[in-house]
Amino acid sequence: MSRFLILAYGLLSYAVFFLTFCYALGFVGNFLVPRTMDSPALVPLGNALLVNLGLLGLFAVQHSVMARPAFKRWLTRFIPEPAERSTYVLMSSLALIALFWFWQPMGGLVWEVTHPLGRAVLYGLFGFGWALVLVTTFLINHFDLFGLRQVWLHFRGRPYTPLPLRAPGPYRLVRHPLYVGWLFAFWATPTMSLAHLVFAVMTTAYILVAIRFEERDLMEALPGYAEYRQRVPMLVPRLFR
Numbered sequence: 001m002s003r004f005l006i007l008a009y010g011l012l013s014y015a016v017f018f019l020t021f022c023y024a025l026g027f028v029g030n031f032l033v034p035r036t037m038d039s040p041a042l043v044p045l046g047n048a049l050l051v052n053l054g055l056l057g058l059f060a061v062q063h064s065v066m067a068r069p070a071f072k073r074w075l076t077r078f079i080p081e082p083a084e085r086s087t088y089v090l091m092s093s094l095a096l097i098a099l100f101w102f103w104q105p106m107g108g109l110v111w112e113v114t115h116p117l118g119r120a121v122l123y124g125l126f127g128f129g130w131a132l133v134l135v136t137t138f139l140i141n142h143f144d145l146f147g148l149r150q151v152w153l154h155f156r157g158r159p160y161t162p163l164p165l166r167a168p169g170p171y172r173l174v175r176h177p178l179y180v181g182w183l184f185a186f187w188a189t190p191t192m193s194l195a196h197l198v199f200a201v202m203t204t205a206y207i208l209v210a211i212r213f214e215e216r217d218l219m220e221a222l223p224g225y226a227e228y229r230q231r232v233p234m235l236v237p238r239l240f241r
């Protein structure tokens with residue numbers, strides 16, 4: 001029964017993540033969802049800025065603290081180990097849902113590209129970013145990253161085996177292609193509002209800080225990561241340096 005419940009929990013967390021990911025696409029790209037990042041301002045600028053920084057901070061703290069090995073050790077004193085990653089995925093999705101729900105548009109136009117070719121290029125780069133994010137999750141292991149592999153192995157009564165260091169495709173050019181994808185997704189827009197700029201600047205800063213923590217853990221957990229780190233650039237392929 002417990003195996004079945006943990007599997008159901010993993011599937012539920014994944015479903016919440018999947019819907020949140022789809023919603024995020026419309027929220028950042030300004031389509032299909034009722035209120036997007038760039039909707040008209042509703043409250044004074046200072047209040048909106050405070051609320052938005054708080055929401056981004058909440059996500060950053062949740063996403064970083066819950067990813068640390070020490071936190072995972074503490075959490076698995078209370079929840080079964082196979083459900084730990086699904087809990088991380090669920091909590092990350094809930095932090096994002098809170099961000100979508102309470103986000104305050106801020107008005108203000110930072111840039112607006114009107115030329116059809118320019119708009120097409122920027123939408124292309126936006127799509128490239130989201131596609132890169134999705135593809136890289138499969139290159140590492142989509143099902144492990146989102147907790148499904150853990151609950152499935154547990155359901156089948158098999159032990160969990162950690163993933164080894166991998167460097168397929170874009171991981172040969174940069175160590176963090178998934179984060180490169182986010183940078184394209186957040187910065188490539190024909191209409192950059194003030195709220196969108198705050199979002200892009202803060203998430204970029206967060207990615208740079210998160211990489212330091214992630215790599216510190218990976219150097220301990222993955223044999224060969226230190227050498228890989230020496231050899232492969234972080235975010236910008238050598239070709240363009």
Ligand SMILES: C[S@@+](CC[C@H](N)C(=O)[O-])C[C@H]1O[C@@H](n2cnc3c(N)ncnc32)[C@H](O)[C@@H]1O
Nearest residue numbers: 136140164165166167171175176177178179180
């Ligand atoms: C959200 S993913 C982001 C991966 C990477 N930072 C990127 O931007 O492509 C984070 C997880 O991927 C795994 N990971 C990162 N780089 C890896 C690599 N080269 N090989 C295997 N696993 C990796 C680690 O378990 C890490 O916790």
